[in-house]
Amino acid sequence: MIQLDRVSKEYPGGHQALKDVSFTLDQGEMAFVLGHSGAGKSTLFKLITMIERPSTGRIVVDGQELHHLKESKIPALRREIGVIFQDHKLLYDRTVFDNVALPLIVIGMPDDEIRKRVRAALGKVGLSGKERAMPQTLSGGEQQRVGIARAVINRPNILLADEPTGNLDTDLSREIIDIFSDFNQVGVTVLIATHDLQQVERLKKRTIHLANGEIVPIAQAEPEEQQ
Amino acid sequence: MKAYFVRHLQVLFATLGNMRRSPVASITTIVIIGISLLLPMILYITVKSGAQLTESWHGQPQMSVFLKPDLADNEATLIFDELRLHPKISLAEFVTPGQALEEFRAISGLEMELDFLDENPLPASIVILPITFAQNSNELSLLRDELVKIDGIDEIRLDLEWTDRFNSILGNINRAAQLLSALLAIALILITGNTIKLLIMNRQQEIEITKLVGGSNRFVRRPFLYFGALYGFLGALVTLFLLAIAASVLHEPLSELAQLYQQSSLIYQPSLREFGLLMLFSTSLGWCAARLSVAQHLGEIKPQ
Ligand SMILES: Nc1ncnc2c1ncn2[C@@H]1O[C@H](COP(=O)(O)OP(=O)(O)OP(=O)(O)O)[C@@H](O)[C@H]1O
Numbered sequence A: 001m002i003q004l005d006r007v008s009k010e011y012p013g014g015h016q017a018l019k020d021v022s023f024t025l026d027q028g029e030m031a032f033v034l035g036h037s038g039a040g041k042s043t044l045f046k047l048i049t050m051i052e053r054p055s056t057g058r059i060v061v062d063g064q065e066l067h068h069l070k071e072s073k074i075p076a077l078r079r080e081i082g083v084i085f086q087d088h089k090l091l092y093d094r095t096v097f098d099n100v101a102l103p104l105i106v107i108g109m110p111d112d113e114i115r116k117r118v119r120a121a122l123g124k125v126g127l128s129g130k131e132r133a134m135p136q137t138l139s140g141g142e143q144q145r146v147g148i149a150r151a152v153i154n155r156p157n158i159l160l161a162d163e164p165t166g167n168l169d170t171d172l173s174r175e176i177i178d179i180f181s182d183f184n185q186v187g188v189t190v191l192i193a194t195h196d197l198q199q200v201e202r203l204k205k206r207t208i209h210l211a212n213g214e215i216v217p218i219a220q221a222e223p224e225e226q227q
Numbered sequence B: 001m002k003a004y005f006v007r008h009l010q011v012l013f014a015t016l017g018n019m020r021r022s023p024v025a026s027i028t029t030i031v032i033i034g035i036s037l038l039l040p041m042i043l044y045i046t047v048k049s050g051a052q053l054t055e056s057w058h059g060q061p062q063m064s065v066f067l068k069p070d071l072a073d074n075e076a077t078l079i080f081d082e083l084r085l086h087p088k089i090s091l092a093e094f095v096t097p098g099q100a101l102e103e104f105r106a107i108s109g110l111e112m113e114l115d116f117l118d119e120n121p122l123p124a125s126i127v128i129l130p131i132t133f134a135q136n137s138n139e140l141s142l143l144r145d146e147l148v149k150i151d152g153i154d155e156i157r158l159d160l161e162w163t164d165r166f167n168s169i170l171g172n173i174n175r176a177a178q179l180l181s182a183l184l185a186i187a188l189i190l191i192t193g194n195t196i197k198l199l200i201m202n203r204q205q206e207i208e209i210t211k212l213v214g215g216s217n218r219f220v221r222r223p224f225l226y227f228g229a230l231y232g233f234l235g236a237l238v239t240l241f242l243l244a245i246a247a248s249v250l251h252e253p254l255s256e257l258a259q260l261y262q263q264s265s266l267i268y269q270p271s272l273r274e275f276g277l278l279m280l281f282s283t284s285l286g287w288c289a290a291r292l293s294v295a296q297h298l299g300e301i302k303p304q
């Protein structure tokens, strides 16, 4: 469960990235965040994972008031949330296996359990047999899927995906969105930021429209989306 | 609990493996630590050797009573008898100029050179050993003041005086060594801390991503602490290695010298415990340096 209550974010330098944003995403719900470039989608995700802190307003994630969360509790929060980053955030000097295993290594899981889970996660995103590959040798879509495998490896309650289909072709985009849909079917709360109207329309899920940091009705957001 | 140690071991081995990724900085740091620790170690061994030497003298606070060079033999015998029978003197031994020269020849190793001397420049002397009761600095100086008034005695040298002076020099070296150790400890913390900072900067992205996927500060910090401790440990090994080289180079000349002084060994041989303490000291220094560096620089890395 994710709840935002009149959240604003002003970056140092004075740019107002989010203004008075409020919405609630229930446990097990799946939704898209639509918005032009610079609308504040990534900022929204950074607030939920406490990479950034809101200037005003409150955020509740899985019953935890983030405002009151101690610095030392941030790692535990991040383990509950699987994040697919817009820029992948992979370690390029490590193998695919090491990248996907990282969230399990940091919690000290035994090696054989890690091996089992990494194999299963890579199978799920269609990267079986790529364990020993280095990320640079993979295509953009494959790297994106390494990121997805890493995000789901720890079986999080919440998945946040920041433009997971960024520059993929339609077939691949569909495949990847379907992976998220599968996770949603088993009860995971999913929030996806995207430009990809085709996928949004196909799945008929809830959409939250952002324009210049504010939630707006569809009609106002769409002209900008179609540029 | 077992799993916990296994984890730590894994991180330790990973750390060792990771050193290959920044070998120059690592090796430089280790060598600097090794050389820096060598200096206080040498001073420590010097002080200990000196203490060992004075200890072997302390049992016998002798005095050397030098007679006037132009003294006739019978006068010398008179003085010798007077000293021998003195109530505060337990032992007196006459050293003729010839004996003195022999001894000097043996100690100095100047065989040939001394043969060229026409005349023996050394005076006759009497070595005396005070009775046990009088063997403290106070009594000894009283005794000397009394004896020096005897006609025909040129000079009295109190060996203890010399020992005292030697001991005070040793004390000064000891204090210098302690001060130096403290300063070097600070320098080592700065140097090691700086190398750790370099490692942290090199892994900025790795740290960032590890934090993003839920790695705790403790987890992120751990390998760097191992780096610090490992630097300290390996640095101390370098020190031991350098000491071993020095010992093997100096072994022969020193053992000859030791024979002259009838000492089994002139140089203090540090015990296993003392070597262990050195390793422990250096390792903890590295650990502390890493902790300080990590506290300072790891917080600066915030995921974007
Ligand atoms: N660290 C920052 N400091 C200052 N301004 C920032 C920072 N991060 C983002 N911004 C600004 O905040 C606004 C929203 O950025 P954000 O990354 O949330 O947009 P976005 O919707 O994810 O865009 P895109 O679709 O291009 O990824 C932008 O105008 C951006 O320039």
Ligand SMILES: [Mg+2]
Residues within 6 Å of the ligand: A041, A042, A043, A086, A162
């Ligand atoms: Mg973005």
